[in-house]
Amino acid sequence: MVFSLNSTPEILFGSGASEQTGAKVKELGCKKVLVVHGKHIKKSGIADKVIDTLVKEGIEIVRFEEVEPDPPDTIIEKGAAVAKEANVDGIIGIGGGSAQDTAKAINVLLGNAPPITRFLDKSLKMNPGKMLVLLPTTAGTGSEANNVAVITDTKNGVKGGVKGPACVPNLAIVDPDFTLDLLxxxxxxxxxxxxxxxxxxxxxxxxxxxxxxxxxxxxxxxxxxxxxxxxxxxxxxxxxxxxxxxxxxxxxxxxxxxxxxxxxxxxxxxxxxxxxxxxxxxxxxxxxxxxxxxxxxxxxxxxxxxxxxxxxxxxxxxxxxxxxxxxxxxxxxxxxxxxxxxxxxxxxxxxxxxxxxxxxxxxxxxxxxxxxxxxxxxxxxxx
Ligand SMILES: [Fe+2]
Structure with missing residues (x-):
């Protein structure tokens, strides 16, 4: 039997792992990053905690806080426009599946022309994006360890997977501490x-x-x-x-x-x-x-x-x-x-x-x- 084994190149796992985010992102060579998350992650204080570690390492931050469930193509394209305008060299996604998939899809658009929905056609070749770092805050989707972003085509009302090199995080940081307050x-x-x-x-x-x-x-x-x-x-x-x-x-x-x-x-x-x-x-x-x-x-x-x-x-x-x-x-x-x-x-x-x-x-x-x-x-x- 012949089979291949793909995975996120580096995963940092364990209680307290997120404290190393800034140092690890700096190691990847990033100087200015787009931090992608939703409202709940902001309210919980998790986003600020992660951002503090980035700022401590002298990394410049641009925030995109508009993540929505079932990531709509419109939000992804808005996030990508913010990232391009700010000329970031990395994307940091913090949250559950929706935030991580939004970050992945934004990253796709940093290496490829919009619309994002054209990548629902898996035969289309995709260029890599920028540095992508994901921090899951739930224990479910496994998005941090795979190469798929599930997005919503709002025009046709369908959900589908976007898959390719720009969806593979360079680094995932899995800190179970983030899940301690989940209902x-x-x-x-x-x-x-x-x-x-x-x-x-x-x-x-x-x-x-x-x-x-x-x-x-x-x-x-x-x-x-x-x-x-x-x-x-x-x-x-x-x-x-x-x-x-x-x-x-x-x-x-x-x-x-x-x-x-x-x-x-x-x-x-x-x-x-x-x-x-x-x-x-x-x-x-x-x-x-x-x-x-x-x-x-x-x-x-x-x-x-x-x-x-x-x-x-x-x-x-x-x-x-x-x-x-x-x-x-x-x-x-x-x-x-x-x-x-x-x-x-x-x-x-x-x-x-x-x-x-x-x-x-x-x-x-x-x-x-x-x-x-x-x-x-x-x-x-x-x-
Ligand atoms: Fe699932």
Whole structure:
């Protein structure tokens, strides 16, 4: 088997790591940087803490604080205009997936002509941008460890991935301290996203040994630590384990991509505007059951990583047990079902059709079509 392994070239990980931001950015040769974040990160004081380390090293700062969820192309282009006008030599993204992906997409436009949406066409060649440094403040997206920025094409109302060299951070600084104040709901949502990354990454058609190694660990870390972090948000050990899980999951799916769960979750996000991790928690168990007959051994590895006894079970039996475990786990973490969210059942047909067009759909390890996805969605709706 021939496989490649890509990753962020340098990752600084651990409690207090962010204190080194200024020194590390200086090492990269930056003199003036655009700091990209949203309002919440400003209010929490995290942005100022990071900026202080940059200023201490004599690095000039330009702030762009307009990050929005599901990064709109319009905001990305506005940020890029600010960066060009200021003639920065680096971009620092601080926040969850949206802030990091906004920073990545701005960086794309520092090396390539707008509009950003033209890079939704993956065949287009992309030049590198400037120095890119990312600091995640949640434990979920794994954006710091992969080469994708998920953005929104506001004109056509669709979300898609922009991928290429300008989206690979030169450095990621993962400081679990940033996650200590996350509310239980956000902790649960981001944790379920990580779990979905782990399960899907090791079961795509591109799965490879390194991904399997990483994902087994991702799954056990989330199952063991998410309940602890939800109950006791200040538990640094649990927070550190979740940040680590999110990071290595990101590393893994950088190489394998994701499949059915995320194809559905991306689409549910676009159609119902529900948080990504909630959509993942709904779609993931259905995806597991669906692929269990073609990947019985993998499903059992996943089950064992969750602490389940998989002895003597067929793939389908194991799939049902693992899926039920994930459903109960999501419930225990306080996440709602489709019915509890009061989602419009009539729109599921649209979700199924769009899911087949999602980038992740081509990596599903089993022949699939929109009718099959619709059936899965109807089943999920009744649970
Ligand atoms: Fe995700």
């Amino acid at each position: 239980p709901r956000i902790t649960a949502i981001t944790g379920m996203d990580t779990l979905a990354h782990g399960v899907e990454s090791m079961t795509t058609i591109l799965a490879q040994p390194m991904a399997e190694l990483l994902c087994e660990k991702v799954i056990s870390l989330v199952v063991q630590n998410l309940p602890v972090a939800i109950k006791d948000g200040k538990n640094l050990e649990a927070r550190t384990n979740l940040s680590f899980a999110a990071m290595i999951a990101g590393m893994s799916f950088d190489n394998t991509v994701l499949h059915l769960g995320h194809a559905i979750a991306h689409t549910m996000g676009a159609v119902y505007h529900i948080p990504h991790g909630i959509a993942c928690s709904i779609a993931l168990p259905e995806a597991i059951e669906y692929i269990s007959d073609v990947l019985p051994e993998k499903i059992k590895i996943i089950g064992r990583a969750m602490g389940l006894d998989m002895e003597g079970k067929s793939g389908v039996e194991a799939g049902k047990e693992v899926a039920d475990f994930v459903r109960q786990f999501s419930k225990d973490m306080g996440l709602p079902t489709m019915k509890e969210l009061d989602l419009d059942k009539d729109l599921l047909k649209k979700v199924a059709e769009l899911a087949m067009k999602d980038d992740c759909a081509m990596f599903i390890p089993k022949e699939t079509n929109s009718e099959i996805i619709l059936e899965l969605l109807y089943r999920a709706y009744e649970r």
